[in-house]
Amino acid sequence: MHVVPLPALADNYIWLLHNDSGQAIVVDPGEASPVEAALASRGLTLRAVLLTHHHADHIGGAGQLRDRYGIPVYAPDDDRIEIATHRVHDGQTLELQQPSARFKVIAVPGHTLSHIVYVGEGVLLCGDTLFSLGCGRMFEGTPTQMLSSLQRLASLPGDTLVCCGHEYTAANGRFAQTIEPDNAALKQRLDEVTRLRAEHRPSLPATLSSELACNPFLRVDSESVIDWCRRHGAANDPVARFAALRSAKDAFRA
Template sequence: MLRLSALPALSDNYIWLLADAAGHALVVDPGEAAPVEAALARKGLRLTAVLLTHHHDDHIGGAAALAARHAATVIAPHDARIPHADRRVGDGDRLTLTAPVAAFEVIAVPGHTRSHVAYAGEGLLFCGDTLFSLGCGRLFEGTPAEMLASLERLAALPDATRVCCGHEYTLANAAFALQVEPDNTALQARAAEARGLRAQARPTLPSTLGAERAANPFLRVDAPAVAAWTAAAAHAHTRVERFAALRTAKDAFRA
């Protein structure tokens, strides 16, 4: 049985820790080492692997120190901006880990960065800064068409897949999403749930893909209300135009 934990880090990041009953653990996107070291000590775990989704320092900043201290294997996409990696992975690769026992498919998800990958398996999706709860990542290196295609690949995973993204952005994303689809009851419920969780200083993550498909406007470019909003806001009519209009509006949005 694998146990999942979200470790708060930096200002609003999450480092994901996955551990088995024998005490073996992996972490995903350790932007700093200290929260991981504290969790390993508190839970009595041994770190064996570090999975990285993309090169941004708030996702890799602690990887080298953790790998050096624990002799953990670092797995990362093909990108020279990630200097320390024992194994490079790309689209369609399969990770089979033995401690903890876990298997993941690697999915290329360009958009936020050109080399961004996600790891899907064990009912989990580690998606870095591509898909957020009720939102998606900014387009630093990719095009709207690339990001939309990446999101649609992730959205095709099973409804029950738990979405483990890199930041606690749900409340801000909800405020924007409610402007786009104010009558979406699934979105209203998710926003209320998120407000309650944050009021208790609890993570709003992981979400599920089923919940995201029902409420996340960036996965709903074909929904009539989203199409109407983007047409009115930006004269957007194709699917890519609608997605680009949403992303541009979110970039300028202040909750």
């Protein structure tokens, strides 16, 4: 399966997955035009849309694509996603015939309460739950929920490709360096991101193993993150450490 990030809106990515036979699916199409352009330029046939959560910048083009191509739209069970044709749930295996693909659905409340991710074909399609070097804001969920969701994702195989919804990596990395300034893996990742962005290329996807080595929100039990949290009065409990990190990131400007 070929995995292609399509830039959309201000800083979103729509994820296009297709096989060698030209059968394709898209994930979180915030607008339809980048998808239609990619299908035309690559000679692909769109077979399905997968949605992770209800925010407009992730579903805004799904209705147009559904109507134009007569395809199913898979989404979490959330009435705010009115354009869905099929609802999927935690623990469900979604099997697509064209392209032949199988994805496990995992519920990840935190960014929103009904947020889900899709895992399969070597990729994690994670919307706004996990970002490279960061994680999503908690608009609806609690720190306990969000940390539990991230820990579920952290248990996936290290070679899983993290396909998230936004190009936030450089900014996330600047914050991550304030937490772990001596993290060599983080410095190497940021050097890579700087090079990729200078070449107008996406910083994504990233491997989960890289995120485990660099992303402070996946490293709440590492000594360096605990040390930072201790200095900020939140060292004793993983949820408190996560909440302190998220609060600091919300206020971070650089």
